Amino acid sequence: xxxxxxxxxxxxxxxxxxxxxxxxxxxxPGRTEYLTLKTPEDFFEAIYExxxxxxxxxxICAAFGVFxxxxxxDASDYESFIEKFDEYRRYLDSSRPTAVNLSWALNxxxxxxxxxxxxxVTEILTLLEAECREIQAEDASMCxxxxxxxxxLMKEGDGILTHxxxxxxxxxxxGTALGPLLLARExxxxxxxxxxETRPLLQGARLTAYELARAGIDVTLICDNMASLVMxxxxxxxxxxxxxxxxxxxxxxxxxxxxxxxILAAHYGIPFYVLGxxxxxxxxxxxxxxxxxxxxxxxxxxxxxxxxxxxxxEVKCYNxxxxxxxxxxxxxxxxxxGICRAPYEKSLGELFGK
Amino acid sequence: xxxxxxxxxxxxxxxxxxxxxxxxxxxxPGRTEYLTLKTPEDFFEAIYExxxxxxxxxxICAAFGVFxxxxxxDASDYESFIEKFDEYRRYLDSSRPTAVNLSWALNxxxxxxxxxxxxxVTEILTLLEAECREIQAEDASMCxxxxxxxxxLMKEGDGILTHxxxxxxxxxxxGTALGPLLLARExxxxxxxxxxETRPLLQGARLTAYELARAGIDVTLICDNMASLVMxxxxxxxxxxxxxxxxxxxxxxxxxxxxxxxILAAHYGIPFYVLGxxxxxxxxxxxxxxxxxxxxxxxxxxxxxxxxxxxxxEVKCYNxxxxxxxxxxxxxxxxxxGICRAPYEKSLGELFGK
Numbered sequence: 141x142x143x144x145x146x147x148x149x150x151x152x153x154x155x156x157x158x159x160x161x162x163x164x165x166x167x168x169p170g171r172t173e174y175l176t177l178k179t180p181e182d183f184f185e186a187i188y189e190x191x192x193x194x195x196x197x198x199x200i201c202a203a204f205g206v207f208x209x210x211x212x213x214d215a216s217d218y219e220s221f222i223e224k225f226d227e228y229r230r231y232l233d234s235s236r237p238t239a240v241n242l243s244w245a246l247n248x249x250x251x252x253x254x255x256x257x258x259x260x261v262t263e264i265l266t267l268l269e270a271e272c273r274e275i276q277a278e279d280a281s282m283c284x285x286x287x288x289x290x291x292x293l294m295k296e297g298d299g300i301l302t303h304x305x306x307x308x309x310x311x312x313x314x315g316t317a318l319g320p321l322l323l324a325r326e327x328x329x330x331x332x333x334x335x336x337e338t339r340p341l342l343q344g345a346r347l348t349a350y351e352l353a354r355a356g357i358d359v360t361l362i363c364d365n366m367a368s369l370v371m372x373x374x375x376x377x378x379x380x381x382x383x384x385x386x387x388x389x390x391x392x393x394x395x396x397x398x399x400x401x402x403i404l405a406a407h408y409g410i411p412f413y414v415l416g417x418x419x420x421x422x423x424x425x426x427x428x429x430x431x432x433x434x435x436x437x438x439x440x441x442x443x444x445x446x447x448x449x450x451x452x453x454e455v456k457c458y459n460x461x462x463x464x465x466x467x468x469x470x471x472x473x474x475x476x477x478g479i480c481r482a483p484y485e486k487s488l489g490e491l492f493g494k
Numbered sequence: 495x496x497x498x499x500x501x502x503x504x505x506x507x508x509x510x511x512x513x514x515x516x517x518x519x520x521x522x523p524g525r526t527e528y529l530t531l532k533t534p535e536d537f538f539e540a541i542y543e544x545x546x547x548x549x550x551x552x553x554i555c556a557a558f559g560v561f562x563x564x565x566x567x568d569a570s571d572y573e574s575f576i577e578k579f580d581e582y583r584r585y586l587d588s589s590r591p592t593a594v595n596l597s598w599a600l601n602x603x604x605x606x607x608x609x610x611x612x613x614x615v616t617e618i619l620t621l622l623e624a625e626c627r628e629i630q631a632e633d634a635s636m637c638x639x640x641x642x643x644x645x646x647l648m649k650e651g652d653g654i655l656t657h658x659x660x661x662x663x664x665x666x667x668x669g670t671a672l673g674p675l676l677l678a679r680e681x682x683x684x685x686x687x688x689x690x691e692t693r694p695l696l697q698g699a700r701l702t703a704y705e706l707a708r709a710g711i712d713v714t715l716i717c718d719n720m721a722s723l724v725m726x727x728x729x730x731x732x733x734x735x736x737x738x739x740x741x742x743x744x745x746x747x748x749x750x751x752x753x754x755x756x757i758l759a760a761h762y763g764i765p766f767y768v769l770g771x772x773x774x775x776x777x778x779x780x781x782x783x784x785x786x787x788x789x790x791x792x793x794x795x796x797x798x799x800x801x802x803x804x805x806x807x808e809v810k811c812y813n814x815x816x817x818x819x820x821x822x823x824x825x826x827x828x829x830x831x832g833i834c835r836a837p838y839e840k841s842l843g844e845l846f847g848k
Binding site for chain 1: 523
């Protein structure tokens with residue numbers, strides 16, 4: 141991935157709108173395999189199995205998906221069209237519960253379909269295609285703006301710690317948490333990055349280390365439990381993480397382990413920033429307690445990726461995919477419209493004109 | 495492992511003193527393989543490669559090892575005997591730097607050899623054999639006492655979080671951090687355990703989960719980065735961890751990630767206990783800053799145990815094997831002579847009659 145490549149969208153709708161092509165992220169970094177998604181099951185499984193992942197990329201893929209599926213609906217009137225459309229939409233929406241971007245993107249598509257209720261189905265399809273392509277274009281421009289705001293928080297010689305993957309693969313183009321780092325590299329800033337490997341699915345090792353190393357950034361991979369020592373060593377000046385859903389009070393759900401990083405950062409007096417587009421902020425969600433945390437299969441911990449079972453067969457596992465970082469631990473929430481700071485009810489509310 | 499089996503020593507000196515048998519801990523839980531150690535390289539590699547691990551078990555294995563090697567020395571006088579003995583001792587001592595028990599046990603063996611300087615070599619060997627068997631017997635009785643003190647900290651319905659493995663496999667018989675849990679199970683206490691998997695070598699998944707599940711204890715395996723959420727859920731009432739070296743001021747080196755657990759515990763108001771025999775306390779070491787932290791090979795993070803490389807080949811890794819938990823984060827240090835509390839200079843000093 142050179143400095144141009146990471147600007148390219150990794151979730152692509154075909155020109156004829158019949159299918160979506162993604163990089164299978166579960167195969168990285170060993171193999172770069174492309175997958176073509178066409179059926180409802182293709183889209184559902186790609187999202188559920190994390191072949192496409194990262195809150196913004198999931199939203200884009202679902203929007204493209206519901207459009208591809210809408211094209212296959214055999215209906216001449218709005219009522220029968222929207223009935224089938226909603227069936228597809230709800231099915232895709234059920235693939236993962238935590239990232240708000242999934243529902244957000246599907247709801248945008250639903251609103252467009254509804255606005256076209258007096259038009260012929262072919263025209264609704266034209267509106268839907270424009271909308272999903274717009275969602276992706278907007279994401280790219282939001283990522284770019286987030287990257288600029290994030291870059292303003294960096295200085296020469298910094299060490300940045302990141303958790304999971306919120307880079308180009310998780311979004312369109314630059315990414316959110318990794319965007320400032322890619323910009324900083326382009327601009328010749330001298331800095332280094334520590335990437336948490338992010339168990340159980342190792343998005344940090346497989347994706348973040350891959351993206352940053354390919355971009356020529358000085359990146360060091362660590363196990364999640366090494367973050368405390370790295371901070372204690374004085375090597376970290378800021379933490380940058382993405383987010384899957386931010387509540388109205390600033391509580392932020394992100395990949396499991398993020399809240400632990402935030403607590404460590406607070407302990408060592410290191411600023412902790414959450415980066416994400418405003419589409420990730422859910423003003424209908426009062427606090428982090430209202431965010432549903434996805435629980436995934438124990439085998440992700442016990443056997444996935446391993447040559448041999450890494451725990452006794454009979455052992456129970458608890459495998460939450462996300463946790464919520466309390467707003468009191470967050471130094472700033474970096475969006476495409478600027479950097480919000482505490483009190484978040486006020487600063488986030490202002491973003492939405494409240 | 496039933497309730498009797500875990501009382502059996504897992505590092506055994508043969509009756510004739512010619513070799514040592516260990517369980518190869520790197521093969522657990524998939525396979526229970528026994529290894530026979532005879533040569534200097536056998537002992538060095540078994541310790542370096544973590545086939546035998548856990549501070550007390552390393553000490554016992556090294557004491558047995560230096561005795562086995564002493565038996566092979568072809569010397570009729572003390573001077574030529576002790577020269578070769580010291581060569582073996584220093585070689586074994588260099589296998590791992592952090593756990594103090596390794597040097598402690600080897601120094602005990604050296605003192606015994608020195609005390610026999612006016613005796614024939616055969617008699618020195620008799621003294622050495624008695625000493626290394628005594629080191630193991632003492633460890634078993636210390637573990638039992640630590641378990642009793644630790645048990646006094648538990649109550650009905652508790653959830654206990656542990657990191658890495660400080661159970662029977664890491665010691666002789668009960669273990670240190672896991673000892674109270676095994677005792678509590680014998681005594682019918684109702685409680686449950688959350689075991690951090692402990693990357694990169696997964697001692698928590700492979701060994702702790704194995705030992706506790708075999709003993710019939712309700713154990714749930716989690717990834718290291720899930721500890722924050724588990725604590726936030728209210729599921730943890732105390733943390734029990736082992737230690738590899740405790741400084742005179744109470745700073746405690748233990749498996750990488752332990753300091754992070756302690757910081758999380760402090761954040762959530764959960765007591766955090768370090769359990770270990772007094773042989774782990776190094777009164778010559780003023781603070782944690784004086785403890786050497788072993789750095790291990792990047793491949794332990796990048797490829798070990800995996801079917802496919804889990805990070806790009808070119809990515810740097812930082813792989814410290816231990817970290818130091820600041821004494822201010824430690825609620826109590828549980829030894830065979832009682833539970834020490836802050837200020838630790840005073841309470842630890844009193845243990846050693848200072």
